[in-house]
Amino acid sequence: MPLLDVRDLVVRYGPLTAVDHVSFTLRAGETLALNGPSGCGKSSTALAVLVLRRPDAGEVRFEGRELTTLTEGELRPLRPLMQPVFQDPYGSLSPRHRIRDAVAEPLKVQGRWSAGAGPARVAELLDRVGLDPSYGDRYPHELSGGQCQRAGIARALASEPRLLVLDEPVSALDPSVRAGVLNLLADLRDELGLGYLFICHDRAVVRHFADRVLEMRAGRISAS
Numbered sequence: 378m379p380l381l382d383v384r385d386l387v388v389r390y391g392p393l394t395a396v397d398h399v400s401f402t403l404r405a406g407e408t409l410a411l412n413g414p415s416g417c418g419k420s421s422t423a424l425a426v427l428v429l430r431r432p433d434a435g436e437v438r439f440e441g442r443e444l445t446t447l448t449e450g451e452l453r454p455l456r457p458l459m460q461p462v463f464q465d466p467y468g469s470l471s472p473r474h475r476i477r478d479a480v481a482e483p484l485k486v487q488g489r490w491s492a493g494a495g496p497a498r499v500a501e502l503l504d505r506v507g508l509d510p511s512y513g514d515r516y517p518h519e520l521s522g523g524q525c526q527r528a529g530i531a532r533a534l535a536s537e538p539r540l541l542v543l544d545e546p547v548s549a550l551d552p553s554v555r556a557g558v559l560n561l562l563a564d565l566r567d568e569l570g571l572g573y574l575f576i577c578h579d580r581a582v583v584r585h586f587a588d589r590v591l592e593m594r595a596g597r598i599s600a601s
């Protein structure tokens with residue numbers, strides 16, 4: 378069974394059809410890239426796959442379960458398993474919370490926090506993404522873009538996801554730190570068997586990083 382099976386996905390904004398009957402599957406441990414020019418519908422596909430925006434038609438099966446017809450309450454226990462990582466490294470972390478608290482929050486919300494094991498788990502997650510655990514004391518604005526994206530990845534991992542939807546995860550970073558973040562993501566995918574839906578407009582990055590590439594044009598998959 379694929380990790381993700383998307384069939385005939387449609388997203389409309391009024392008269393505009395941003396995603397026009399898009400279908401694909403993704404297996405655990407695989408990176409599937411969505412590549413295409415600005416405005417072709419990549420981010421709208423990502424939001425619909427995560428059911429952060431309900432698609433207007435089509436199916437999103439995650440581990441065999443159709444998500445688009447579930448209520449918000451039914452989706453709640455599944456949301457931790459499908460985590461987004463967005464382009465703006467600072468956008469996914471509250472500026473008012475220390476990194477340590479941002480990474481701890483999913484553990485607390487999901488009932489996996491204890492006074493003994495919780496802080497150790499946060500330190501382990503920071504270490505796993507290549508941040509010294511002392512960075513937990515800092516606020517997002519005290520980190521570089523690359524460090525902040527790593528902290529965001531640590532926060533996503535705290536939910537023990539099986540799918541990451543990576544929407545231009547390195548596009549806002551300095552070219553000099555992109556490779557390090559991509560190498561980290563590749564290691565995590567292989568180690569944890571994660572499936573990646575990898576949205577990226579940069580062909581060179583996509584070719585290097587993805588197992589398969591779907592080319593998107595004007596809301597449709599034009600080649601694969």
Ligand SMILES: Nc1ncnc2c1ncn2[C@@H]1O[C@H](COP(=O)(O)OP(=O)(O)OP(=O)(O)O)[C@@H](O)[C@H]1O
Pocket residue numbers: 390393395413414415416417418419420421422578
């Ligand atoms: N909330 C919205 N309301 C109206 N139109 C939208 C909305 N979000 C996206 N669009 C439009 O839908 C189309 C697809 O946008 P989308 O952001 O999904 O594409 P994209 O390939 O991710 O582009 P980019 O790389 O620039 O983010 C575009 O024409 C865009 O202007």
